[in-house]
Amino acid sequence: MTKGLFVLCSLLLAIGRAPAQPVNFDDIQPILQARCVMCHAGEAAPLGLRLTSLDELLKGSASRQVVRSGDPTGSELIRRLKGQSQPRMPMTGPPFLSDAEIALFEGWIAGGLLPGSRPASAIAPPAPLQRPAAGQPVTYSHVAPIFANRCVKCHSAYGLMGSAPEGLLLNSYAGILDRGERVRVVPGASSASELVRRIRGQSQPQMPYDGPPFLSDEEIQLIVDWIDQGARDADGRPAPSPVGARVRLQGILGAGWTLDSLQLVVGPGTRIDKSPGIGDYVEVRGRWGRDGQLLVERIRRR
Known part of the structure; x- marks a missing residue:
């Protein structure tokens, strides 16, 4: 093997063994944004734990810190994500976070809670609405x-x-x-x-x-x-x-047995309570018919 080829092979081997880039807050913030901040934001955040910025996450809840630098297994955040502490998070699961997503959080904590490219106090903007392509x-x-x-x-x-x-x-x-x-x-x-x-x-x-x-x-x-x-x-x-499912709606009763813009089908068997009139706020109960109409079983003024 020539010296040049030996050097090239050595470089390729070194690249192959090069460690992955350390995990920073930029890597986990999209997961927090998608799965956690729906509850953990604002004044109503459980136990005051807000997850909309790095500073808020590091501050922890009213009772404890939830991440311990260098100690994933001792961090309450990881215990909640894995279900080792209850209730398991995120509250919207299942599905819960994937093993790969949890591993990102573990890597971030093990690596020393590295900040990302944005200021620690920066709050991620809400994700834009997802709309279909034209047509x-x-x-x-x-x-x-x-x-x-x-x-x-x-x-x-x-x-x-x-x-x-x-x-x-x-x-x-x-x-x-x-x-x-x-x-x-x-x-x-x-x-x-x-x-x-x-x-x-x-x-x-x-x-x-x-x-x-x-x-x-x-x-x-x-x-x-x-x-x-x-x-x-x-x-x-x-x-x-x-078809046949129960329906319960509320709204303003209009002329010709309408509920706001919805046409109702009222027949001899419909029960009418409390003498509702046009303009009254009413509750309507019935079933969805085969012809795409609401077959009313009961109307009552509320």
Whole structure:
């Protein structure tokens, strides 16, 4: 082997053995932003633990520091991410963080809590809305971040209010479309979807419960478009119509048996309580019909 070739081989071997770049806060902040700050931000952060900046993370909670430099196994953050301490985090799981994501946090702590390229006090801006490309439908992938950031902190199995209010889980596609007790999303009919009426304030209380601020007009419109286009899953498949499912809505009764803009089907068997009139705030209960109409079983003035 010539001397030049020997040197080249040695360099290549050295490169192959070169250690990976040390993990810094830039590497973990996107995970915190996507999975943690929906709960751990602002005045309502559990135990005062805010995870929107490096300074806040290093400060820890009202009771303890959650990361110990050089000691991943002794850091409460790692114990929570792995489920060694309960409740396991993030509260929106499952799914929880992947092994690779947890390993990033362990590497960051083991490497001495290195800062990133931004000031330690810098708070990451909220992620922009995800919209489909021109001519493409809205899918669950586009609206899931809205639910994760504004709704899942309560509407998950172990949310801030304990179990999910009224059993409504908003941390998965299947949970959002569940029709067990009643349907909240009627694919193809946003005006008949309780979820939309709640975020618009047509049904009370308006959601998210920690508002104001409530969802922006852009966020609401994206959810409306998703439902009206069939409440498609992440792969673009439309959801089936929930024929026969129970529906419960609130709103303003209009002329010709309408609820805001939604036409109601009222028949001889419909129960009408408390003499509701046009302009009254009412509650409507019924079932979703095969012809895409709300078959009303009961209307009552509230």
